[in-house]
Amino acid sequence: MTAARFPFGAQLHAATGMVFFRLWAPNCTAVSLLLEGQEPVPMNAVRAGWYEVQVPCAAGARYKFRLADGTDVPDPASRQQQDDAHGWSIVVDHDAYPWQHPDWQGRPWSEAVIYELHVGVCGGFKGVTANLPELAALGVTAIELMPIAQFPGTRNWGYDGALPFAPAVAYGTPDELKELIDTAHGLGLMVLLDVVYNHFGPDGNFLHLFASDFFREDRSTGWGAAIDFRRRQVRDFFIENALHWLNDYRFDGLRLDAVHAIDDPDYLFEFARTVRGSVAPERHIHLIVENEDNCASLLDGASPSFDAQWNDDGHHCLHVLLTGEHEGYYADYAVTPAEKLARCLAEGFVYQGEHSEHCGRTRGEPSKALRSTAFVLFLQNHDHIGNRAFGERLLTLCRADAFRAAAALVLLSPQIPLLFMGEEDGAREPFLFFTDHHPQLAEQVRVGRIEEFSKFEGFADSADSPTLPDPNEPTTFAASVPQPTAESALWRAFYGSLLALRREHVMPSLAGIGQRESAVLGRAAVSVGWLSGNTWLRLYANLDEAPVEFEMAPSAKLLYASSDEAESDAAKGLLIGSSTLLFSMQAGTPKA
Known part of the structure; x- marks a missing residue:
């Protein structure tokens, strides 16, 4: 070095x-x-x-x-x-670790099935390592660690990171992190890392004392002064951080948090170009973004670009259809949610330049020409559970049969699926927002959370108002640890069977997908089809309780039905409530 x-x-x-x-x-x-x-x-x-x-x-x-x-x-x-x-x-000697799988080159992005987890909740680096064989056996092919950069205290989501190059002491040592990654590679698992390049946490970062030029006071974000990506030193700092994780620790990819808060979009193209050009070309390195702006140009592959974006549009459509919620960012999806879901499954983004009432502006770029794997689809992730007042998991907010139908849609769709830790066990514990700040900052965070949720239904200013969990209390962290239940084996069998189907019937088709079609079948029912080679795969999902009719060519082969009843009624052209079907059919056969 x-x-x-x-x-x-x-x-x-x-x-x-x-x-x-x-x-x-x-x-x-x-x-x-x-x-x-x-x-x-x-x-x-x-x-x-x-x-x-x-x-x-x-x-x-x-x-x-x-x-x-x-x-x-x-x-x-x-x-x-x-x-x-x-x-x-x-001082760390990164050359001292004895890698057991030094020839690992990763896996193609089309094979990705991502499992997002919080290292602290899962027992630190050693706890995650111990759980890897079960995840590999389930059919997961990539684990994604929420941010691990050093933060103040012992408990944090990771987005308050202060020292971006240092793994958090609370999770373990650098060698224990390398052992986690090394073990994962031996099991055929990729390891992705969530990194935060749009802000620093409010405590523990001292750059303002000696390098105030790191920031620009003329632009602000939700976390304070914007980072000044106009400066070469600032650009290099984060590029070197990315290469540190990819080369010293052998991560297989990075997920960049909230890149819409990076005030110099040109930097993202430089980042992708430089990082890809600085890693051994034979390695499969994957770069993913979270981007409220839905910039298809970051994903088009015309030049070194990003592999995929977290598809919040898809999540929001599914959440509205399953729960009926319409507050906050869900308001943009509460009108014609099935139409929006159908567009999302066929074209990627829902918002491709349309006006967003929630954002107060137009949002997005046309995405229909992008490959299906440019989008990461999920029912749950840390944000959309943990940013709720009480951190409720989706399974506690909707019918279990509708949840299963939606899970099948996610895992059998052409987009890259993501599970959130505990989902495979049917976990119902919340995932709450937790911190370990000093008393003054802890109080500011607590009051801020109360103010944030006071405008939502159920939070009137009265003695009957529910009490929000205090982020700084250790019990808030403890309550967020998912626990297995008596139904865990059934849930694991369900997810395992879906991932086996994806591996057999969906993954081999992804690289060749061209034409895509979608339609609305009912209030909460959609179909999507994608053509790979000369074969159509067609997915039908009904998240409502009422059945809907559909037409399918006699030559179509049923690959998956969410229940025996769904399979029986499919032959009659009926898609029963809370069910999902997957068919294969040769091109040229009359379509549905």
Whole structure:
């Protein structure tokens, strides 16, 4: 590893016993390196606000940077912390881990079945590692870790990360994270990481003290001043962070959180181009975005681009159809939700330039020409459970039979499916918003949550108003741990059978999909068809209780029916309530 490639942080040269330390501190007139138990070492001021020094040192050494006013700060590019975001930074030797599967190159994106999880809730890196064989046996092919970057305290969703290069101490050591990834690769599982490049958490990041140029005060986000991606140093910081996770830890891909909050869209194209050009070409590296703006141009594959976007449009349509909810962002989907779902399944985005009442503006770009795998579809994820006042899982908000029909739609559709931890067990525990902030910030978060939900139904200003869980209470975190139930084996068998069908009948077709069609069959019933080669796959789903009629060519082969009754009535041209069907038929046969 050379200073030219990773100019941020501490770089160990094990062969010489030297460590090269660098810090970008354009606001400082002097910076010193503070090694634990030693006198401060003045750092050399070099070009453009950089300070650097090389000293004899070893892996495990603890250090901070001392600013001219005497303030000691952790390394913003720390690879490991002693305690949390406020503690000593630690020098790490990333070449020391003995990889057991060094030849792993990943899997094609078309094979992705993603399982999103929170490392802390799952018992840390060791707890996740222990559960990997069961996930692989279920048919999952990729796990996605919610953000693990070092945050303040011991409990956090991860989106309050302060030190983006350091795995959270509360979850385990860097070697334990590598063991997790190494074990996953041995089981044929990809490992994806959720990263946050649009903001820093409110506590534990000290960049404003020595590198205020990291931010632009003329633009603000929901998290404060926007990060200034006009600056080369800022761009490089996050590109190097991505390469750190992909190369030092061998993650198979990254999911970039809320890229609509990155105020320089050109950066995203540079990011994809640079990252893909800096990783061994034989590796399957996958880049996914969360993007409220529905930018199809980021996904078109015309140049190095992103593999996929989380399809919130699809989730919102399904949620409205299953629950009838219409507040907040669901308002945009409450009118003709079945039509919107049909469009989503065939074309990707629902909003492709139409006006969004919730956003107060037009949103999206045409997406019909994009491949189906450019969209990640889900019934649940951390956001849409945890951002509810009480963190309710969808299974507690709708009929179980309708939930199963919707799950089959997600897992058998041509888009990339994502499950949220516990879903495969039929978990009903909430996933609540939890933190471990200092008292003043904890109170601000608690009050902010109350204000956020006060405008929703059920939160009137009265003594009868429900009490929101306090994010900072340890019990809030404990209540979010999913637990197996007496029905877990049945749920696992259900998901396992669907994933086996996907592996056999859907995955082989994805690369060749061309023409796509969709139709509305009823109030909450849709059909979607996609042509791959000379074979149509047609999916029919009815989330309502009332049956609907449909037509299917006699030559069509039924691949899946959600129940014996659904299979029997399908032969009569009837799609019963809360059911899903999947057919295969040769092109040229009269369509439905």
